[in-house]
Amino acid sequence: MICWERCGESGYVGVLSRSEIDVLQSYVIGLLILVEHRTASHTVIAVVAGREVRVPAAVTEDPRILAILENELGEDEPDWVLAVGEEQCLLSARGSLQLMSSTLPETGGVVRLRSRDEAGAWLRSIRFFLSTIAVVADSEGRVKGKDVAPTVTWLCEVSGTLRSAVARTVIAARPAC
Numbered sequence: 001m002i003c004w005e006r007c008g009e010s011g012y013v014g015v016l017s018r019s020e021i022d023v024l025q026s027y028v029i030g031l032l033i034l035v036e037h038r039t040a041s042h043t044v045i046a047v048v049a050g051r052e053v054r055v056p057a058a059v060t061e062d063p064r065i066l067a068i069l070e071n072e073l074g075e076d077e078p079d080w081v082l083a084v085g086e087e088q089c090l091l092s093a094r095g096s097l098q099l100m101s102s103t104l105p106e107t108g109g110v111v112r113l114r115s116r117d118e119a120g121a122w123l124r125s126i127r128f129f130l131s132t133i134a135v136v137a138d139s140e141g142r143v144k145g146k147d148v149a150p151t152v153t154w155l156c157e158v159s160g161t162l163r164s165a166v167a168r169t170v171i172a173a174r175p176a177c
Helices: 018-039 063-073 079-103 116-136 149-173
Strands: 004-007 011-015 042-048 051-056 110-113
Touching (some): 004 149, 011 149, 018 063, 018 079, 063 116, 110 116
Antiparallel strands (some): 004 011
């Protein structure tokens, strides 16, 4: 189990095993490839104030993309709202995933997050991992025959302990009355 602690004014440090780092990196890479593939299908439909407005060529059928969109835009949004917000949402998701990837150590298992933004990218990326796992798991909680419960529990521990460390930072930063 990972434990996160504050490090300096706005940083955090956590220790994971090398295999846990590798798993997180593989999740990041997998979602980055998925997001890149999807955004490549977007086409320009207008130019507004010098900015291209891009939408997907077709409504996505990929439950993982839908999970990311619903996670960010809301579960009950109609297809047209998802389509209009999709590119910005996926570009933002890509930014969080890339930021998380950049903080994963190449050797060892000590993770150093220098800011609340980096911690936020981790928390958001883990939310994406959990939501995409949920939509690809079968009714018995398995993906390709493997039980996802241990992975889900582990990801929840990683994000929960980081969320607690961030909350402690926010509380500590409040001025005393």
